[in-house]
Every structure is written in C-alpha cells, then in structure tokens.
Amino acid sequence: xxxxxxxxxxxxxxxxxxxxxxxxxxxxxxxxxxxxxxxxxxxxxxxxxxxxxxxxxxxxxxxxxxxxxxxxxxxxxxxxxxxxxxxxxxxxxxxxxxxxxxxxxxxxxxxxxxxxxxxxxxxxxxxxxxxxxxxxxxxxxxxxxxxxxxxxxxxxxxxxxxxxxxxxxxxxxxxxxxxxxxxxxxxxxxxxxxxxxxxxxxxxxxxxxxxxxxxxxxxxxxxxxxxxxxxxxxxxxxxxxxxxxxxxxxxxxxxxxxxxxxxxxxxxxxxxxxxxxxxxxxxxxxxxxxxxxxxxxxxxxxxxxxxxxxxxxxxxxxxxxxxxxxxxxxxxxxxxxxxxxxxxxxxxxxxxxxxxxxxxxxxxxxxxxxxxxxxxxxxxxxxxxxxxxxxxxxxxxxxxxxxxxxxxxxxxxxxxxxxxxxxxxxxxxxxxxxxxxxxxxxxxxxxxxxxxxxxxxxxxxxxxxxxxxxxxxxxxxxxxxxxxxxxxxxxxxxxxxxxxxxxxxxxxxxxxxxxxxx
Amino acid sequence: xxxxxxxxxxxxxxxxxxxxxxxxxxxxxxxxxxxxxxxxxxxxxxxxxxxxxxxxxxxxxxxxxxxxxxxxxxxxxxxxxxxxxxxxxxxxxxxxxxxxxxxxxx
Numbered sequence: 001x002x003x004x005x006x007x008x009x010x011x012x013x014x015x016x017x018x019x020x021x022x023x024x025x026x027x028x029x030x031x032x033x034x035x036x037x038x039x040x041x042x043x044x045x046x047x048x049x050x051x052x053x054x055x056x057x058x059x060x061x062x063x064x065x066x067x068x069x070x071x072x073x074x075x076x077x078x079x080x081x082x083x084x085x086x087x088x089x090x091x092x093x094x095x096x097x098x099x100x101x102x103x104x105x106x107x108x109x110x111x112x113x114x115x116x117x118x119x120x121x122x123x124x125x126x127x128x129x130x131x132x133x134x135x136x137x138x139x140x141x142x143x144x145x146x147x148x149x150x151x152x153x154x155x156x157x158x159x160x161x162x163x164x165x166x167x168x169x170x171x172x173x174x175x176x177x178x179x180x181x182x183x184x185x186x187x188x189x190x191x192x193x194x195x196x197x198x199x200x201x202x203x204x205x206x207x208x209x210x211x212x213x214x215x216x217x218x219x220x221x222x223x224x225x226x227x228x229x230x231x232x233x234x235x236x237x238x239x240x241x242x243x244x245x246x247x248x249x250x251x252x253x254x255x256x257x258x259x260x261x262x263x264x265x266x267x268x269x270x271x272x273x274x275x276x277x278x279x280x281x282x283x284x285x286x287x288x289x290x291x292x293x294x295x296x297x298x299x300x301x302x303x304x305x306x307x308x309x310x311x312x313x314x315x316x317x318x319x320x321x322x323x324x325x326x327x328x329x330x331x332x333x334x335x336x337x338x339x340x341x342x343x344x345x346x347x348x349x350x351x352x353x354x355x356x357x358x359x360x361x362x363x364x365x366x367x368x369x370x371x372x373x374x375x376x377x378x379x380x381x382x383x384x385x386x387x388x389x390x391x392x393x394x395x396x397x398x399x400x401x402x403x404x405x406x407x408x409x410x411x412x413x414x415x416x417x418x419x420x421x422x423x424x425x426x427x428x429x430x431x432x433x434x435x436x437x438x439x440x441x442x443x444x445x446x447x448x449x450x451x452x453x454x455x456x457x458x459x460x461x462x463x464x465x466x467x468x469x470x471x472x473x474x475x476x477x478x479x480x481x482x483x484x485x486x487x488x489x490x491x492x493x494x495x496x497x498x499x500x501x502x503x504x505x506x507x508x509x510x511x512x513x514x515x516x517x518x
Numbered sequence: 519x520x521x522x523x524x525x526x527x528x529x530x531x532x533x534x535x536x537x538x539x540x541x542x543x544x545x546x547x548x549x550x551x552x553x554x555x556x557x558x559x560x561x562x563x564x565x566x567x568x569x570x571x572x573x574x575x576x577x578x579x580x581x582x583x584x585x586x587x588x589x590x591x592x593x594x595x596x597x598x599x600x601x602x603x604x605x606x607x608x609x610x611x612x613x614x615x616x617x618x619x620x621x622x623x624x
Contacts, residue, residue: 253570
C-alpha cells in the first residue's frame with residue numbers, strides 16, 4: 001500500500017518533469033537542466049524521508065508530534081522552515097526591490113512576532129497541550145465549545161493560507177520550470193498529501209528541516225555573491241541602488257507603506273500577532289519533549305529568521321543595481337519603454353531569481369529555483385498536517401468521540417483528512433487561478449490574529465477568562481474576518497476600512513508581492 | 519500530573535515562598551520583555567511616520583543610512599532578547615521549579 005502510493009508519487013513527478021520539458025519547448029524557453037535536476041533530487045530526497053518516516057508513524061503521538069522526540073535544534077530549523085514561506089524569500093526581496101526600505105520594515109514586523117510567541121505562548125502551550133493548540137486553549141475551559149471554535153479557526157486559516165500558497169506555488173513553478181499551472185498545482189498537492197498522509201509529523205518535520213537548510217545555504221551563497229559584486233561595501237550597494245531606482249535616493253528612507261500611522265500600526269499588529277495564531281506554527285511546539293525544549297526551539301527559529309532579515313535586503317537592493325539598467329530582464333514595450341518594477345519578466349516576485357541568474361549564472365539560478373520550490377513544499381506540508389490534526393484530533397477525537405476513539409481509527413481519520421484537505425486545496429487553487437488571492441492570504445492572517453490568537457491568549461494568560469468569553473471572542477473575530485472578506489469582493493475598500501482594523505488595508509498596492517504567498 | 523493535586527498539596531504549593539518568587543519573577547520577565555519588544559517595534563514605526571526623511575540620511579562618516587542602521591540594530595536586539603529569556607528560563611527559573619518540587623515533596 002505504502003509502496004504503491006510512493007511509486008505513484010514518483011511516477012507523477014516524472015511525468016510532471018516530462019511535461020515541463022514539453023511546455024518549455026513549446027513556450028520557446030531555454031530549459032535550466034540544473035534546476036530540473038535539483039528539483040528531481042529534492043523530490044526524491046523528500047519521498048525517501050517520507051518512506052523512512054512511514055514505519056515510525058503508528059500511534060497518534062507519532063502522527064501529530066513525531067512522538068515528542070524532535071530535538072530543539074531540529075525543531076527550531078523546522079519552525080523556520082514552516083514559517084519562511086515563499087513570501088519571505090521571493091516576496092520580501094521583491095518588496096525591497098520595489099520599495100526599498102519599506103520592505104525591510106515589513107521583514108522586521110514578522111521577525112518581531114517571534115519574541116512575543118516565545119514570551120507569551122511557547123512554554124505554556126507545551127505544558128498545557130499535547131497535540132494541537134486547541135488542547136491548550138480548552139484546557140481550563142469547557143472542552144467542547146472552546147475546542148470547536150479553535151479547531152474551526154485553525155481550519156479556516158489552514159484552508160485559505162493553503163489556497164493562497166498553492167496559487168503562488170503554481171505561478172512560481174510555472175515561471176521557474178515552465179510547467180503548466182494545472183500540473184504544477186496538482187504536483188504540489190500530490191506531494192504534500194503523500195508527505196502528510198504517509199509520514200505524518202516525522203516526514204513533515206524533516207521536509208521542513210531540509211528546506212530550512214537549503215534556504216540557509218542558498219541565502220548565504222547568494223549573499224556572498226552579492227557582497228563580492230560590491231566589494232563587500234554596503235555603502236557602494238546603497239549608493240548604486242539609489243542611482244538606478246526610479247524612486248532615487250528615496251529607496252533608502254521609509255515611504256508609502258508605513259507613511260500613515262494608523263495603517264502602519266495595523267499592518268504591524270497583523271504581522272506581529274498573526275504569527276502567534278498560525279496553527280501550523282503553534283503545533284510545532286508539541287514535537288519537543290518539554291517546555292525548556294520549546295523555548296530553545298523558538299530561539300533557534302528566531303535566529304534563523306533574523307539571519308534572513310539580514311540577507312534578504314541584500315538581494316532586494318542588489319537586484320535594483322543589477323536588473324534595472326538591463327532591458328533584457330524586462331518585458332519591453334513597443335517603444336522600448338518598460339516599467340522597472342512591474343515589467344520585470346515574471347513579475348517583481350522573480351527579482352531574487354533573476355538576480356541569482358545574473359550574478360551566478362545557470363548554476364546559481366538552478367539552485368535558487370530549486371530552493372524556492374523546496375520552500376513551497378515545506379510550508380504546504382505543515383499547513384496540511386495542521387488542518388488534518390484539527391479534523392482528526394479536535395473535531396473527531398475530542399468532540400465527536402469524547403476522547404474515546406481507538407487510536408488506530410483516529411490516525412486513519414487524520415490520514416483521510418489530509419487527503420481530503422489536499423484535494424480541496426488543489427481544486428480551489430485551480431478554480432481561483434486568476435483571482436487576486438491577496439484577500440485569501442489576508443483572511444488567513446486576519447483570522448489567525450483575530451480568532452486563534454485571542455482565544456489562546458485569553459485561555460492561557462488571563463485567569464478570569466470564562467468559556468463564554470473565549471467562545472464569543474473567537475467567534476466575533478472569526479465572523480468579522482469572514483464577513484469582511486465576503487463583502488470585500490464587492491465593496492473592497494469601504495469594508496477594508498472599518499470591518500477589520502487588523503487587516504493592512506493600505507497594503508493592497510503591494511498585493512502583487514508578498515500576500516500571494518502569505 | 520498537576521491534575522491529581524489534592525487541595526492540601528495545592529495550598530502548600532501556593533503558599534511556598536520559592537513558588538511565589540518563581541511566579542512573580544517569571545511574570546515580570548515575561549511581561550517586561552514583551553513590552554520592550556512591542557515598544558521597540560511600534561516605536562520604530564512611529565519614528566518612521568514622524569521623521570521619515572531623516573532616516574534616509576547617513577550618519578556622519580558612515581555609509582549606511584540611519585534608518586537601516588536602526589533596523590539592523592533591532593534585528594540584533596530581537597535575537598538578544600529571545601536568547602536572554604531562554605537562558606534565564608532554562609537555568610534560573612527551571613532551577614527554582616525543581617526547588618519548589620523538592621520543598622513540596624513532589
């Protein structure tokens with residue numbers, strides 16, 4: 001059975017890359033064989049990881065938490081791998097490429113969420129819960145109702161985040177490897193289902209660690225190449241960047257994104273507290289053996305994310321210098337005119353990838369493309385696992401079966417849920433291909449910040465919390481976020497303005513950048 | 519574990535001086551560091567909307583603009599704050615927890 005699933009996955013990947021060649025030839029693009037080779041290698045390594053994990057995933061503790069046996073360093077890397085989505089790597093370097101300094105503030109916002117998670121959440125979460133954050137949220141309160149609210153919040157976040165990630169993934173893979181969107185989305189969906197349904201948390205963790213290491217190696221390599229290009233002088237980098245960028249020297253100072261205090265603070269709040277309500281991140285704290293381990297893993301994760309905040313601006317500013325003066329990186333209009341930001345081939349999100357090609361040739365280009373691909377896989381796997389656990393542990397195991405479900409059956413429910421979530425996400429990603437996905441990613445982050453985070457924070461930090469208060473608070477956050485998104489399709493701006501103060505309404509201008517992935 | 523405490527044991531733990539010191543000091547550290555972190559970030563955002571052009575200028579003799587230097591400093595601060603909290607918790611507080619356990623006979 002297990003072997004058959006894995007063989008099917010391998011067969012799908014092979015046909016996927018065969019298809020890549022076909023479309024690339026049709027599209028007249030030259031194929032980067034290094035990228036394709038690296039991509040196949042990553043798929044093979046992750047499937048091997050999954051195969052080895054399958055034998056060790058039997059009990060529900062194995063499935064949800066890898067038996068609480070992950071070490072703090074491994075968990076720290078996995079958290080960073082879970083958290084640093086393509087938004088961090090491609091999106092923020094694109095944001096810096098487009099806006100300069102503002103992109104760096106954005107990166108700082110999501111780094112600042114981490115100490116808060118550590119001080120307020122990590123150890124109590126680990127002490128009070130065993131598998132999902134709903135365990136900790138419902139510990140002192142009515143188990144059924146609080147758990148249902150927390151599980152619903154988790155599922156909403158997971159589903160919308162997953163759709164946004166899948167659509168982003170489809171587009172990125174389409175650009176990187178020349179594969180058709182449909183194949184890209186189905187391929188990613190299939191891989192994530194296999195990782196989670198077959199290998200559970202063990203496989204997901206190691207996929208995330210592999211991704212984090214690749215991202216660290218790729219990021220460091222590229223940072224060195226960039227610094228080498230500018231003789232290790234940041235002054236030269238900034239001076240040349242402000243010479244070529246359309247905004248001129250203004251790229252070095254704060255601009256539009258954070259100009260107005262109200263929207264700047266709401267964006268900051270969403271970035272900081274959204275992190276503390278993401279179910280796939282919170283779930284990772286249960287994979288270590290105790291609260292000391294949970295704390296240490298946040299420290300390692302924060303260090304990784306901080307390192308990224310240091311190297312990502314290098315890519316953004318270097319991309320300005322290297323790409324902007326060279327018309328060959330742009331879709332040039334009939335009169336030889338092009339917009340130095342929006343006309344970048346493949347959109348501004350491709351800034352880091354083009355930079356890799358320009359500075360390091362096809363080898364670095366291939367490597368960075370493959371890293372971007374691994375980045376996507378690790379995040380969607382973490383999301384699928386969190387969603388499956390909300391269904392099987394919270395809704396089935398604790399609410400429907402009242403904790404009496406046979407363990408084997410609960411694990412089976414989790415695996416079926418993983419497959420179902422994967423199929424739904426793929427289907428929705430195909431339906432919404434040409435929609436602006438910014439609102440979905442926005443919804444995910446706003447539900448995380450306004451439903452999951454307050455329920456959990458009230459339950460574990462405030463002694464006076466009652467069940468009714470926690471349930472009401474969670475539902476208000478959940479429904480106001482949902483309502484504003486439903487309405488926003490028709491009355492986007494008006495609703496953005498008052499229904500969800502946590503949502504960065506001013507940020508739609510940059511929605512082509514990070515929100516796609518977030 | 520803690521669920522099986524009798525009310526007698528509970529009273530004993532709650533009135534234990536080491537336990538009181540532990541919870542008070544830990545709350546101080548937790549809330550103090552959180553406030554420092556949030557003030558730092560939102561203070562920076564406030565500074566941006568108040569004095570954005572000044573942040574684009576380089577400091578005398580330096581090549582890196584002022585805003586960029588502050589941002590780099592904040593990245594370092596975040597790592598330092600988490601590192602400090604983890605060290606303090608995993609040595610001092612966990613030691614104190616062990617002490618409470620021993621004193622309360624558990």
